[in-house]
Amino acid sequence: MQEFVDGLIASGAVPAGVPAWVAYLGAMLVFGGVVVFGFVLPVAGATTWVERRIMARIHSRIGPNRTGPAGFLQWLADGIKNMLKEDIVPTASDAPLFKLAPYVVMLGFVGAFVAIPFAGPLIISDMNVGIVYVTSVTALVVVGILMAGWASNNKWSLLGGIRSAAQIVSYEIPAGLSIFPIVMLTGSLSMQTIIGHQGWAPWDWHVFDNPFATLAFVVFYVSALAEGNRTPFDLPEAESELVAGFATEYSGMRNLLFFMAEWGNLYVIGAIATTLFLGGWQIPWALTDAPALRVLLEFVTFFGKSYFVGVLVAIWIRWTLPRIRVDQMMTMCWKYLVPIAFVNLIGTAVWMVVFPHGVPAVRWALTAAAGVATLGFLRRVRYHIKRAKLQRKHLSFNPLSTARVPL
Amino acid sequence: MGLSGFEVSIERPTNGGGLSTEDMTLSMGPQHPSTHGVLRFVVRADGEVMKEAIPDIGYLHRSIEKIAEKVGWHGFIPYTDRVDYVAAMFCNHAWAAAAEKLGGIAVPKRGEYCRVIADEFCRIMSHLISVGSMAMDIGAFTPFNHAIREREYINDLIEELCGARLTFHYMRIGGVAWDLPPGWIEKATAFLDRFEPLIDEFDDLISFNKIFTERLVNVAVITPEEAIDYNLVGPNLRGSGVKYDVRKDEPYSIYPEVEFDVPVGRGELGTVGDCFDRYIVRMREMRESCRILRQCLRQIPDGPVIAKVPRNFKPPAGDVYYRVESARGDQGWYVVSDGTAFPYRCRIRTGSFTAISMIQKVSRNLMIADLIAVIASFDLVAPEIDR
Amino acid sequence: MGLGGYLRNLKEAVATIADGLAVTASHLVRKPYTVEYPDRLPDGVRIQDTLPFRYRGILEVDLEICTGCLACERACPIDCIVIDATKDKAAGGLVMTRFDIDMGKCMYCGLCSEPCPTGAIHHTPEFEGADYSLESLVRKFVKAPAIAYKPKKAGETDPEILPVLERGMRYVGEFASPDGAGEKE
Numbered sequence: 001m002q003e004f005v006d007g008l009i010a011s012g013a014v015p016a017g018v019p020a021w022v023a024y025l026g027a028m029l030v031f032g033g034v035v036v037f038g039f040v041l042p043v044a045g046a047t048t049w050v051e052r053r054i055m056a057r058i059h060s061r062i063g064p065n066r067t068g069p070a071g072f073l074q075w076l077a078d079g080i081k082n083m084l085k086e087d088i089v090p091t092a093s094d095a096p097l098f099k100l101a102p103y104v105v106m107l108g109f110v111g112a113f114v115a116i117p118f119a120g121p122l123i124i125s126d127m128n129v130g131i132v133y134v135t136s137v138t139a140l141v142v143v144g145i146l147m148a149g150w151a152s153n154n155k156w157s158l159l160g161g162i163r164s165a166a167q168i169v170s171y172e173i174p175a176g177l178s179i180f181p182i183v184m185l186t187g188s189l190s191m192q193t194i195i196g197h198q199g200w201a202p203w204d205w206h207v208f209d210n211p212f213a214t215l216a217f218v219v220f221y222v223s224a225l226a227e228g229n230r231t232p233f234d235l236p237e238a239e240s241e242l243v244a245g246f247a248t249e250y251s252g253m254r255n256l257l258f259f260m261a262e263w264g265n266l267y268v269i270g271a272i273a274t275t276l277f278l279g280g281w282q283i284p285w286a287l288t289d290a291p292a293l294r295v296l297l298e299f300v301t302f303f304g305k306s307y308f309v310g311v312l313v314a315i316w317i318r319w320t321l322p323r324i325r326v327d328q329m330m331t332m333c334w335k336y337l338v339p340i341a342f343v344n345l346i347g348t349a350v351w352m353v354v355f356p357h358g359v360p361a362v363r364w365a366l367t368a369a370a371g372v373a374t375l376g377f378l379r380r381v382r383y384h385i386k387r388a389k390l391q392r393k394h395l396s397f398n399p400l401s402t403a404r405v406p407l
Numbered sequence: 408m409g410l411s412g413f414e415v416s417i418e419r420p421t422n423g424g425g426l427s428t429e430d431m432t433l434s435m436g437p438q439h440p441s442t443h444g445v446l447r448f449v450v451r452a453d454g455e456v457m458k459e460a461i462p463d464i465g466y467l468h469r470s471i472e473k474i475a476e477k478v479g480w481h482g483f484i485p486y487t488d489r490v491d492y493v494a495a496m497f498c499n500h501a502w503a504a505a506a507e508k509l510g511g512i513a514v515p516k517r518g519e520y521c522r523v524i525a526d527e528f529c530r531i532m533s534h535l536i537s538v539g540s541m542a543m544d545i546g547a548f549t550p551f552n553h554a555i556r557e558r559e560y561i562n563d564l565i566e567e568l569c570g571a572r573l574t575f576h577y578m579r580i581g582g583v584a585w586d587l588p589p590g591w592i593e594k595a596t597a598f599l600d601r602f603e604p605l606i607d608e609f610d611d612l613i614s615f616n617k618i619f620t621e622r623l624v625n626v627a628v629i630t631p632e633e634a635i636d637y638n639l640v641g642p643n644l645r646g647s648g649v650k651y652d653v654r655k656d657e658p659y660s661i662y663p664e665v666e667f668d669v670p671v672g673r674g675e676l677g678t679v680g681d682c683f684d685r686y687i688v689r690m691r692e693m694r695e696s697c698r699i700l701r702q703c704l705r706q707i708p709d710g711p712v713i714a715k716v717p718r719n720f721k722p723p724a725g726d727v728y729y730r731v732e733s734a735r736g737d738q739g740w741y742v743v744s745d746g747t748a749f750p751y752r753c754r755i756r757t758g759s760f761t762a763i764s765m766i767q768k769v770s771r772n773l774m775i776a777d778l779i780a781v782i783a784s785f786d787l788v789a790p791e792i793d794r
Numbered sequence: 795m796g797l798g799g800y801l802r803n804l805k806e807a808v809a810t811i812a813d814g815l816a817v818t819a820s821h822l823v824r825k826p827y828t829v830e831y832p833d834r835l836p837d838g839v840r841i842q843d844t845l846p847f848r849y850r851g852i853l854e855v856d857l858e859i860c861t862g863c864l865a866c867e868r869a870c871p872i873d874c875i876v877i878d879a880t881k882d883k884a885a886g887g888l889v890m891t892r893f894d895i896d897m898g899k900c901m902y903c904g905l906c907s908e909p910c911p912t913g914a915i916h917h918t919p920e921f922e923g924a925d926y927s928l929e930s931l932v933r934k935f936v937k938a939p940a941i942a943y944k945p946k947k948a949g950e951t952d953p954e955i956l957p958v959l960e961r962g963m964r965y966v967g968e969f970a971s972p973d974g975a976g977e978k979e
Contacts, residue, residue: 234546
């Protein structure tokens, strides 16, 4: 973005007397506003609609389908409802902390979008410590959640806050350790450079570069789910146990901020996973030369990949798996994920020493293995569908089947 | 938070290496998403690990036993539905059978078959809710919806049979109120054909899921001796390895004429008597119920379904203790008659009441998340505890 | 727990989770079971018409065939039926001046419809009874004082009452009776 603003100054679009730093600041605010209000909030809101529809189909029901076409405006209606609700601040709570907590959580979540690429040239700030910045900023939510849990003056919220702090802080380790193999492969921390190091084809992605990178992707995804407080790691907001965990005492807009941060975080997870492992916004050169079309296709590719991996798969996992208990979560992190992440780290380093330019055969083999696994999985899905079709034949759920005999 | 008379001392500094700590007293209050009704637990916990969870009951007490003395023998049957509304047919059955025993009335064979068919469908309904809620409490929300979907089919069948979906009032003193409507047996058999593969799908989805089993295995192990000491019944008792089922050991109605097994917890994934055993016993009991239903639907004889009972039913003075194997275990009804049209006393002994008394003992050194699993695995329903 | 146990844990976790994911994925392509009541039903279908005959909905009284025997009032355990019937030689029989059923108290048990000799009081498949005031829940069936019905031994001949009586007797016949005369296979 800096080059873009420099170009604006050079071409005289900025008045002469204005110092450069003011131009930069203005551009930051404008771009930040566009990204936040034009992309982040609608995506977070629409994700609630997507989640409710997918969850409903998994449950054999329909989901919101009245407000707007296919219920698409449901999230707007929910947002308006939440804004109009009474804002309750419990008298015995620590009011300044209580009011500040949702904003810290939102900060931790929105702050990551500064360094997330949207397409080739579309990134607000391509920092040379990009990936480290993103992981650090997303860790700010811990502070917000602890504040919320403590300030609510509610033992259940406190439990939720403490659990969440333990969880997020612990899972930073395997997440970080899984990022290092990719950084080593690329040789840089900058997001655009990492994407540039990959290609458009699946066998050019980092995830299929060597078996340790594939494992690193799995470890990273699981850790990122844990950091995002998603089932199976949603202890801090375990609905069956703690009502809403750290967010129990929050009503109205403050509550909405917490949950928007959770759903938007899914996209951040997907974006980071796509950047690091799945080839980012890379599209084949042969497709087109026109720069505007390229940017559009790259944007669609990146958005599609991160939405699928980060949001759709996470929703699917959430509505399948039960919740892990606190001590089991800790066991999983420290006894399973961290050792595996270390093995990945050392394995990738050894691989890079032994095969400095990678092994194309291994890449193709890994891609083929992934394809075979997907096909096997789809076969199992087809088995379940076939079994279900058999059941529908036996009993038609027709409300007219128990029709009353006419008088 | 008032503790209303509980002798729980809150401040108890424990000296863990120089730091003085306190136990936290939480009230898992009457309104809670996962206490299966209106129950309250006062939990004394050291962080996540509980020292004790003391149940506090009575929020759903409706004096049903006293109402029996006012409304009379026939009028009480709708109230028996409300004793345990998740599995209401068993309560109907027990009351009607107790009154018949007092009055010396014989139920026709077809009536007994209708009763058992209704009972076993109700058992499936109740177990569906039980395993669905258990999965939901552990965090998997999907199996609950699938279980409720199947329960809706049974609800439709029972609606055709007796007109209501929850508070059935199907049985009368002397038999049942309505005979099976035309075409019902075909519909019921079609449902069973549909339902049995779905139990397998439920198993694929959740029963042996690693996370689910890790939450339940080796949690709250209850040895057979403890289970008997604390008066556990039904799947709770059978989950601990004790093979006791009223339908086999003190058979009533036409159960001697049907073949079925009694599943018992074997500790296959952990220890005998842990939460997983109680859960898997319920899944297996659903399959056994399907077996019983198929036999009953095939061998049901012709004939009347209700015996002649005067509207002004006055059984001779005396008392009777009648037990049925309800979904939650051995449900015992002690009914005393004094020769008038109104019972003198009715006392109901339910499985959930004793199960909840076991929670205080079992909850030592469990985590709060485990308490939820234990409550769910005992299949407590608040209306049965408080009546 | 040695390396074998560690790897076995991992393998079990992956296998069972993948199976669960397959089940959920299969649900995504199956049709949902929701019946979208009340505004997206198939054309011309009233959900009340699809309920079974024995459905115990809101009570209704066909006063033309009510014999004034008060069996329903006696049978109700909650005392939600109030009937005023007085013998009036001049009018020619039992005159009913009040037949109120408090649906707010009613528990839809069916104890009242069982002893009715003509099926005058019966359950309908109506269940939408919500209203804005408690008084509106009390259903009053007597608009003007009416003479109770006297069943004729030779069968009913009045063309206005006959269909109502036949419908009522259908309700009565649905209940099982000790001589096996209830509806059967």
